[in-house]
Amino acid sequence: MSFTLKDLEGKDIGRGIGYKFREFEKIEEGQTLMIGGKEIEIMGVISSDDFNSGRCFQLGRGSPATPSFSQAARKCFSKPFKSVCKLNSKENRQNDFQSCKPRHDPYTPNSLVMPRPDKNHQWMFNKNCFSLVDVVIDPHLVHHLRPHQKEGIIFLYECVMGMRLREYCLLNSQSYCLSLSSVGIAVISHRMNGRYGAILADEMGLGKTLQCISLIWTLQCQGPYGGKPVIKKTLIVTPGSLVNNWRKEFKKWLGNERIKIFTVDQDHKVEEFIKSTFYPVLIISYEMFLRSLDQIKNIKFDLLICDEGHRLKNSTIKTTTALISLSCEKRVILTGTPIQNDLQEFFALIDFVNPGILGSLSSYRKIYEEPIIMSREPSSSEEEKKLGERRAAELTCLTGLFILRRTQEVINKYLPPKIETVVFCRPGALQIELYQKLLNSQAVRFCLQGLLENSAHLLCIGALKKLCNHPCLLFSSVKDKECSSTGDENGERNLYQGLLNVFPADYNPLLFTENESGKLQVLSKLLAVIHELRPTEKVVLVSNYTQTLNILQEVCQRHGYAYVRLDGQTPISQRQHIVDGFNSKYSSDFVFLLSSKAGGIGLNLIGGSHLILYDIDWNPATDIQAMSRVWRDGQKYPVHIYRLLTTGTIEEKIYQRQISKQGLSGTVVDLTKASEHIQFSVEELKNLFTFHESSHCVTHDLLDCECTGEIDHADDSLEKSAISRHCQLGPHHQKSDSLKPLSMSQLKQWKHFSGDNLNLTDPFLKRIRDNVSFFFQNITNPSTA
Ligand SMILES: Nc1ncnc2c1ncn2[C@@H]1O[C@H](COP(=O)(O)OP(=O)(O)OP(=O)(O)O)[C@@H](O)[C@H]1O
Numbered sequence: 021m022s023f024t025l026k027d028l029e030g031k032d033i034g035r036g037i038g039y040k041f042r043e044f045e046k047i048e049e050g051q052t053l054m055i056g057g058k059e060i061e062i063m064g065v066i067s068s069d070d071f072n073s074g075r076c077f078q079l080g081r082g083s084p085a086t087p088s089f090s091q092a093a094r095k096c097f098s099k100p101f102k103s104v105c106k107l108n109s110k111e112n113r114q115n116d117f118q119s120c121k122p123r124h125d126p127y128t129p130n131s132l133v134m135p136r137p138d139k140n141h142q143w144m145f146n147k148n149c150f151s152l153v154d155v156v157i158d159p160h161l162v163h164h165l166r167p168h169q170k171e172g173i174i175f176l177y178e179c180v181m182g183m184r185l186r187e188y189c190l191l192n193s194q195s196y197c198l199s200l201s202s203v204g205i206a207v208i209s210h211r212m213n214g215r216y217g218a219i220l221a222d223e224m225g226l227g228k229t230l231q232c233i234s235l236i237w238t239l240q241c242q243g244p245y246g247g248k249p250v251i252k253k254t255l256i257v258t259p260g261s262l263v264n265n266w267r268k269e270f271k272k273w274l275g276n277e278r279i280k281i282f283t284v285d286q287d288h289k290v291e292e293f294i295k296s297t298f299y300p301v302l303i304i305s306y307e308m309f310l311r312s313l314d315q316i317k318n319i320k321f322d323l324l325i326c327d328e329g330h331r332l333k334n335s336t337i338k339t340t341t342a343l344i345s346l347s348c349e350k351r352v353i354l355t356g357t358p359i360q361n362d363l364q365e366f367f368a369l370i371d372f373v374n375p376g377i378l379g380s381l382s383s384y385r386k387i388y389e390e391p392i393i394m395s396r397e398p399s400s401s402e403e404e405k406k407l408g409e410r411r412a413a414e415l416t417c418l419t420g421l422f423i424l425r426r427t428q429e430v431i432n433k434y435l436p437p438k439i440e441t442v443v444f445c446r447p448g449a450l451q452i453e454l455y456q457k458l459l460n461s462q463a464v465r466f467c468l469q470g471l472l473e474n475s476a477h478l479l480c481i482g483a484l485k486k487l488c489n490h491p492c493l494l495f496s497s498v499k500d501k502e503c504s505s506t507g508d509e510n511g512e513r514n515l516y517q518g519l520l521n522v523f524p525a526d527y528n529p530l531l532f533t534e535n536e537s538g539k540l541q542v543l544s545k546l547l548a549v550i551h552e553l554r555p556t557e558k559v560v561l562v563s564n565y566t567q568t569l570n571i572l573q574e575v576c577q578r579h580g581y582a583y584v585r586l587d588g589q590t591p592i593s594q595r596q597h598i599v600d601g602f603n604s605k606y607s608s609d610f611v612f613l614l615s616s617k618a619g620g621i622g623l624n625l626i627g628g629s630h631l632i633l634y635d636i637d638w639n640p641a642t643d644i645q646a647m648s649r650v651w652r653d654g655q656k657y658p659v660h661i662y663r664l665l666t667t668g669t670i671e672e673k674i675y676q677r678q679i680s681k682q683g684l685s686g687t688v689v690d691l692t693k694a695s696e697h698i699q700f701s702v703e704e705l706k707n708l709f710t711f712h713e714s715s716h717c718v719t720h721d722l723l724d725c726e727c728t729g730e731i732d733h734a735d736d737s738l739e740k741s742a743i744s745r746h747c748q749l750g751p752h753h754q755k756s757d758s759l760k761p762l763s764m765s766q767l768k769q770w771k772h773f774s775g776d777n778l779n780l781t782d783p784f785l786k787r788i789r790d791n792v793s794f795f796f797q798n799i800t801n802p803s804t805a
């Protein structure tokens with residue numbers, strides 16, 4: 021028989037072999053034995069469930085309990101409620117709650133009352149025995165709140181009040197009572213006490229801002245003990261482009277009079293906030309926060325909210341360390357991006373909101389990360405699989421107490437239908453010729469033989485993507501290279517060689533034509549038909565490249581469409597103004613040109629009801645995030661989303677990668693992973709660098725669907741349910757997480773048809789069909805039409 025001795029951080033600290041089974045048959049408390057040269061005293065027996073879940077290690081996490089704390093905690097458990105205001109009988113409780121009046125009536129119908137603190141909470145936090153008062157959300161807000169938002173507010177309230185983790189601790193302490201001394205129990209409660217953090221990870225557009233505003237406004241004016249406000253000052257840190265959005269949301273939900281908020285910008289510095297006693301809320305961008313850290317450090321904030329907080333997943337970056345250095349304990353991260361994909365980043369976010377709750381990074385690795393990763397290896401044993409699953413379940417259970425994520429489905433019923441169409445555009449003649457030339461270049465051939473250095477394939481991919489957007493973009497790169505005499509540029513020379521000859525001799529990229537690019541032709545027709553048939557509706561046009569946006573802008577100019585533009589260069593101070601202008605029903609803007617990566621995160625562009633994704637990103641999250649800008653609360657019209665892809669080219673491959681298993685490994689995706697980090701095998705590169713000139717749609721070819729795309733459609737009007745598909749080969753419609761990337765099998769259930777389909781009735785698709793080889797279409801929420 022053998023033994024492994026582990027410390028409370030999960031590390032192996034000794035091994036012993038050759039023991040006799042009967043020596044351990046009756047192991048009991050107080051017994052001593054030697055393992056790995058260490059004398060061990062048995063303090064208690066841990067159940068296999070507690071070991072497998074990893075819960076037994078939670079005892080040892082964090083800093084050791086200080087003597088004074090242990091005493092306090094022991095006292096807490098031995099004489100729990102002695103100093104608590106008398107709350108034993110029901111009447112007393114009622115009376116106590118009534119002796120100090122709540123700010124709003126908790127007994128009116130539809131009132132939203134926060135959970136009352138239990139006796140332990142009172143013992144810890146109501147030392148002065150103030151009377152207990154119901155905390156009631158302002159009816160002015162409740163009136164607007166969706167059901168999921170009400171739940172979200174209660175969740176946030178419980179977290180920042182330190183109620184949720186205490187409950188967990190108390191529940192679990194019961195089982196530990198059997199095996200551990202009271203000091204042990206004190207340690208757990210110590211670890212769970214003093215944690216006031218939360219992560220609100222609702223999908224995009226679910227109104228995380230309103231939930232936080234409700235929380236702030238409530239804690240600012242109320243509290244359960246004597247009605248004393250729980251917080252005085254709140255700090256909201258957010259990406260620059262959203263600072264003014266926060267201000268607007270405060271105004272939208274609370275008006276100008278209830279609460280004064282201070283937003284930091286060029287003209288309003290942190291000093292002003294410090295000098296004034298007027299403002300309980302400070303809103304600042306991450307960049308400005310870093311710059312003003314010295315001043316901000318001196319302010320005592322009681323609540324910290326980090327919007328789009330997935331950026332804090334790296335605990336070594338400056339912003340994270342600076343935020344950690346603030347003494348504020350009540351910390352809330354808001355993020356619409358899934359966060360569980362990378363266990364280390366997950367740790368960083370958890371450790372930010374509830375420092376130490378998972379112990380040190382090294383113990384976290386031992387207890388959770390290693391077993392979980394190990395269990396996912398194909399070669400893992402049954403036992404390893406089981407242990408990994410149990411540890412993962414326990415991690416989810418513990419962190420689930422302070423992470424809340426709801427999916428888009430909870431607000432679907434308030435939203436209009438969404439008609440999403442993937443449009444496979446035939447490339448133009450010049451594009452085809454250039455595409456083949458690029459694939460035959462020395463650079464691509466070297467890449468496929470693995471002969472070029474690491475990043476050479478990125479250059480080739482970049483050139484192909486540019487070409488798909490418009491040949492003039494490639495022309496400009498080739499020309500630029502020709503003019504610059506410097507550099508290694510070997511790769512580039514090998515790639516661009518002979519390309520100029522393919523362009524007409526007098527080619528001028530500034531005078532580009534639309535029919536040189538399949539996608540641009542489709543775009544131009546699409547804009548025209550929307551303008552004609554839906555003159556009051558507007559379009560959000562998205563690209564990830566500034567140069568491409570320049571072309572799209574030029575198209576707007578040529579056709580006389582009024583447009584606005586927001587990209588990485590747009591000064592932060594102007595961004596909200598541009599967004600408001602576009603969303604206003606009085607604006608005459610027809611197109612919103614958006615660089616999604618550079619400035620789109622978190623924006624509300626509900627003024628637009630058509631969204632066209634002109635190019636595709638490796639990371640599905642980037643595209644999903646862009647598509648979520650228009651289909652959100654407040655949208656009045658049915659939403660049309662068009663994704664343009666060039667048939668047979670690398671764009672299709674990227675799309676396939678987005679929806680294939682490979683792209684989905686780990687099931688969640690991360691907005692910040694750039695394509696530079698994607699590794700390709702030679703096999704994959706071969707696939708990427710193949711041009712399927714004669715295919716109508718390579719993606720459809722891959723689905724093993726037997727239809728030719730030309731089947732007679734009985735009816736493909738928008739009202740028709742998404743379930744009525746024409747090549748229904750896959751499993752029946754699956755209920756899906758609407759913001760997760762599609763899988764191949766889900767795509768198969770989308771309605772699909774070729775551009776030659778004779779029964780095409782959709783007026784928008786009809787107009788572009790000549791340039792389109794294939795369509796995939798899906799309608800979400802058809803019933804609300
Ligand atoms: N209860 C509600 N009734 C009407 N509109 C609402 C409600 N809640 C939120 N909204 C509106 O919905 C839009 C989206 O809200 P918000 O910007 O807070 O989303 P989010 O969850 O932060 O999304 P993202 O992750 O994209 O930032 C806003 O225009 C907001 O005013």
Ligand SMILES: [Mg+2]
Binds near residue numbers: 229328
């Ligand atoms: Mg937001």
